[in-house]
Amino acid sequence: MSQCQALLLSSSNCHGYSMLEFAKEEICNLLEKNNIEDLLFVPYAQKNYDEYTKKIKEVIDPWGFSVTGLHTYAEPVEAVYDAQAIFIGGGNTFMLLNTLYSQNLVSVIRERVLEGKLVYIGSSAGTNVATKSIHTTNDMPIIYPPSFEAIGLVPFNINPHYIDKSDNETHKGETRDQRIGEYMEMPHAKSVLGLKEGSMLHVDGGSLVLKGVAGAVLFQKGGKKTEYSAGDNVSFLLEE
Numbered sequence: 001m002s003q004c005q006a007l008l009l010s011s012s013n014c015h016g017y018s019m020l021e022f023a024k025e026e027i028c029n030l031l032e033k034n035n036i037e038d039l040l041f042v043p044y045a046q047k048n049y050d051e052y053t054k055k056i057k058e059v060i061d062p063w064g065f066s067v068t069g070l071h072t073y074a075e076p077v078e079a080v081y082d083a084q085a086i087f088i089g090g091g092n093t094f095m096l097l098n099t100l101y102s103q104n105l106v107s108v109i110r111e112r113v114l115e116g117k118l119v120y121i122g123s124s125a126g127t128n129v130a131t132k133s134i135h136t137t138n139d140m141p142i143i144y145p146p147s148f149e150a151i152g153l154v155p156f157n158i159n160p161h162y163i164d165k166s167d168n169e170t171h172k173g174e175t176r177d178q179r180i181g182e183y184m185e186m187p188h189a190k191s192v193l194g195l196k197e198g199s200m201l202h203v204d205g206g207s208l209v210l211k212g213v214a215g216a217v218l219f220q221k222g223g224k225k226t227e228y229s230a231g232d233n234v235s236f237l238l239e240e
Helices: 021-033 049-063 076-082 093-102 106-114 176-184 235-239
Strands: 005-009 038-042 066-069 085-088 119-123 157-162 192-196 199-204 207-212 216-220 224-228
Touching: 005 021, 021 049, 021 119, 021 199, 021 207, 038 049, 049 066, 076 106, 093 106, 106 119, 157 176, 176 192, 176 216, 192 199, 207 235
Parallel strands: 005 119, 038 066, 038 085, 085 119, 157 192
Antiparallel strands: 005 199, 192 216, 199 207, 216 224
16 A cells, blocks of 8 residues: 655645735644754746745745755755655646656656655645646646656545636636536546645545645546545545
């Protein structure tokens, strides 16, 4: 059985909270439970690595942990092997996955996390790349990674920032549900967990539990759509 320890956030920001504030308790609990003091931050989803790392460091360091950017290491693979915990931030999912592949990090991260040797925290794009594939990202394909297959810590897909309708009632364009529905019609499609803002998925070995201040929506083959609330157990998704 997988020894995976992960926290997959819909985003770093949630209305009514400062950056990562809504997830502070869960992040701290996860790191403290595993006796972790140092967090390796992966800024590859954005262009300015230094600025992005600084922003995350200013939030998390005061919580009692030390954040260091992966980009500051000459050998990223060695840095990941030496790390106890990794946080992959949000931005553009295609750029993020492309860089992870170019640095030969996809299989390394998968191996270390599934063996229980590396705690994984992801936000937005960082959550997308933790799943089966990035087919259900909301981002524009600004670059083409070698594959859409991702790290695969869970055998299904996630749609971060999920919203079931537009705030603008006059909007006549495609809804998120329609876009996910198009993916579900593909023969390679897996179930999709739409994480609402303020929602996160806690992966603890064979257990999956929704956490945070919002719920999620699960899309399955045949057009089935199910609502879940924070606190609900969705471990059955590991049987995908």
